[in-house]
Amino acid sequence: MKRLNDKTADLIQERVGQDIKTISSQGADETDAFIEKKIGKKLSFPEPGEKSSVFSFLTNRGNILLHLYRYITREYIDLRLRSIVHHAQINADS
Amino acid sequence: MTEQNLLRIKDFFNTYRDTILPLVALIEVETQKFPVPILNEARAFLAHVANCFDRDDGICNGVDHLDEVNKAHGHIVRMQLDCFKALNIIGFDYVKNFLYEARHIDLALIDDGMFYPEFKKIRHKASKQLHEAKLKEIMDREAACLLYEIAFNSYFQIIELIEKNSLSVHRLRSRFRWSVAIKIFLFFLAAFISGIISTFFSVTIREFCHSLGYFIINIFN
Numbered sequence: 642m643k644r645l646n647d648k649t650a651d652l653i654q655e656r657v658g659q660d661i662k663t664i665s666s667q668g669a670d671e672t673d674a675f676i677e678k679k680i681g682k683k684l685s686f687p688e689p690g691e692k693s694s695v696f697s698f699l700t701n702r703g704n705i706l707l708h709l710y711r712y713i714t715r716e717y718i719d720l721r722l723r724s725i726v727h728h729a730q731i732n733a734d735s
Numbered sequence: 736m737t738e739q740n741l742l743r744i745k746d747f748f749n750t751y752r753d754t755i756l757p758l759v760a761l762i763e764v765e766t767q768k769f770p771v772p773i774l775n776e777a778r779a780f781l782a783h784v785a786n787c788f789d790r791d792d793g794i795c796n797g798v799d800h801l802d803e804v805n806k807a808h809g810h811i812v813r814m815q816l817d818c819f820k821a822l823n824i825i826g827f828d829y830v831k832n833f834l835y836e837a838r839h840i841d842l843a844l845i846d847d848g849m850f851y852p853e854f855k856k857i858r859h860k861a862s863k864q865l866h867e868a869k870l871k872e873i874m875d876r877e878a879a880c881l882l883y884e885i886a887f888n889s890y891f892q893i894i895e896l897i898e899k900n901s902l903s904v905h906r907l908r909s910r911f912r913w914s915v916a917i918k919i920f921l922f923f924l925a926a927f928i929s930g931i932i933s934t935f936f937s938v939t940i941r942e943f944c945h946s947l948g949y950f951i952i953n954i955f956n
Contacts, residue, residue: 643815643880648888653757664760665752672756676763679863686769692909721874 740804747811751777751914755811765825773817780810785877812876819883823865826890830858833897840907845900856894861889 645653645661654660658679664672676682755777762770784807787800868882897904930935 643750643754643877646759646884646888649758649884652891653761653887657757657760659760661753661757664757669756669759672760673763676760680764680767682767684763684767684769687771 740787740800743804744787744807747780747784747807750811750815753782755814755818758815758822762818762821763824765822770818770821773814773821776810776814776817780807780814783807783810809928812880815880816872816876819880819887822887823883823890826861826887826894827865829894829897830890837904837908839911844907845903850896850900854893857893857896861886861893863890900954930948931948 642670650661653664657664657676659675673684755773759770759773762773783803786803787807842854845851864886865880868879868886871882872879
């Protein structure tokens with residue numbers, strides 16, 4: 642599985658104030674308490690019905706697909722499908 | 736559960752601890768809110784892992800739970816993707832807000848003209864990387880994670896650049912506010928002066944006309 646790169650590790654250390662090793666070794670409630678102390682207020686849950694940009698981006702996955710349709714040509718999709726079918730046939734034969 | 740699946744679950748938990756927990760902490764610091772969609776993915780992940788263990792004695796009962804393990808794997812990858820997407824959006828929104836707040840100032844004046852080319856270069860790079868990551872997500876979600884991470888690194892590089900130059904941006908903004916205030920003051924001053932002058936002249940001209948009228952009448956009389 643994936644591991645975070647050095648830049649991300651440095652970024653987390655700088656902006657959160659704790660390194661990855663510390664965060665991963667302590668409980669989530671301890672991390673939250675540390676963050677609340679750092680930002681000077683309680684972490685809150687989004688209000689019911691509130692749609693932050695993050696939330697809408699994560700839930701409306703269909704939008705991403707619609708966005709992508711503008712960038713991918715039909716020929717490209719056909720080509721990819723053809724190669725997938727081709728590889729599947731090779732695997733089936735072997 | 737087989738030994739192989741158990742090792743996979745162990746790997747998932749390692750990923751959760753070493754990758755997702757720090758990223759969630761970073762999102763919390765940046766947004767000051769709990770990232771509910773990501774926590775929801777964590778709940779779904781735990782549900783699949785819990786199904787791999789026996790209900791009564793809580794141990795592996797030798798049954799192959801490949802489906803459950805694969806579903807748990809899907810959720811852990813989605814959790815990573817959601818973390819990186821959220822961080823990309825945070826970076827994107829930050830840059831968008833900065834551009835909105837700095838819409839009246841000339842960005843080329845910041846840091847003796849060094850800021851804007853650098854800002855433009857990294858912003859272009861970040862949006863290109865994000866675009867590539869989105870395209871990659873269709874074919875290979877785990878590879879897309881790597882690209883999303885690189886893109887969010889670039890966005891945070893822009894944030895650091897903006898924060899480094901925040902003092903000169905603030906100075907330029909306050910200079911703009913002063914120039915607007917001076918313009919408004921000069922407008923009212925000019926209106927006031929023109930009001931006085933026009934009143935003076937209108938009275939003088941009226942008096943002049945009256946005098947001229949009397950003079951002409953007197954001549955004819």
